[in-house]
Amino acid sequence: MSAAGEKGFGQGSEELARWVDRVFQPEDPLLREIRERTVAAGLRPIQVGPFDGLHLEVLARAAGARRAVEIGTLGGYSGVCLLRGMGEGGLLHTFEREPATAEVAAETFRRAGLERQVRLHVGDARVALREIDREGPFDLVFIDADKTGYPEYLAWAEENLRVGGTVLADNAFGWGGVAQERYEGRHAPEGVEALKRFNERLAKGGRLRATMLPTEEGLAMGVKVR
Ligand SMILES: C[S@@+](CC[C@H](N)C(=O)[O-])C[C@H]1O[C@@H](n2cnc3c(N)ncnc32)[C@H](O)[C@@H]1O
Structure with missing residues (x-):
């Protein structure tokens, strides 16, 4: 997949998207194999886009994350990106509701040689x-599961991040729906309403200093201040 495709680079310019792909090369053969194997296993191709994966790696590295939590594993694509940013000392707790999906992710972490750095939790996050409350505080939480759960996941992150820790959340634009009074698109409206509450809390709740990275999906980011 190129930056010009679905979940692309976000500036709306095909030329810029092709250029940024060529220069930054966000997806290497390992990530491509994960994406293709995830689809071959019958899972939906809803992993983060290649550039979002690169953002996750670089942001995890910038945050100096060593202990991270991911909510929504799918085939392990974003998990590998986060672990790359965390380096050899990193540990990722990742949560996946569907057992068959978690098996695909487990295979991904095995193939990537990262299984010792991953705790794959199967069940509703x-x-x-x-189960991991007592293992915190954590350096980074990445939210990418059911959209109705985002406000609850954010509340968990507020409690379980260290001060200075980072929360990231994909799809925070709610496919454009967050800006509409009444969303009538193809995604579940209750998910979009939850994303509105999530963004309001992230921006104004007082426990995080937050911004929105204007990727195509909207990558929300906050740093815990208290
Ligand atoms: C968008 S995909 C995650 C993509 C993954 N982060 C990536 O980029 O490679 C969302 C995943 O969250 C899982 N999920 C949805 N609701 C969940 C819940 N309540 N608890 C745990 N996992 C959940 C889905 O089964 C799906 O695999």
Whole structure:
């Protein structure tokens, strides 16, 4: 997939997207194999785009993250990106609701030689997150699961990040729906409403200093200040 494709670079310019792809080369053969194997296993191609993956790696590195949490594993594409940014000392707890999906991710982490740095939790993250409360505080939380859960996941991140820790959330634009009073697109409206609440809380809740990285999907980012 190129930056010019779906989940592209975001500036709306095909020429710029091709250029940035050529210069920054966000997807290497390992990531391409994960994406292709995920689809071959019958999962939906809803992993982060190649540039979002690169953003995750670089942001994890910039944050100096060593202990991170990912909510929404799918085939392990973004998990590998985060682990690349965390380096050899990094540990990622990642949460996946569907057992068959988690098997694809486990295979990904094995093939990437990262299995010792991953704790793959299978089950509903709204419940399963509680299993790791005592292992925090964490340096980074990446939210990319069911959209209705975003406000709850953000509340968990507020409690379980260290001060100075980073929260990231994909799809924060809600496919444009967050800017509409009444969303009538193809995604579930309750998900879009939850994303509105999530963004309001992230921006104004007082526990995080936050911004929106204007990727095609909207990559929300906050740093815990208290
Ligand atoms: C958008 S995909 C994640 C993509 C992945 N972060 C990546 O970029 O490679 C969302 C995943 O979250 C999982 N999921 C949805 N609701 C969940 C929940 N309540 N708890 C745990 N996982 C959930 C889905 O089964 C799906 O695999």
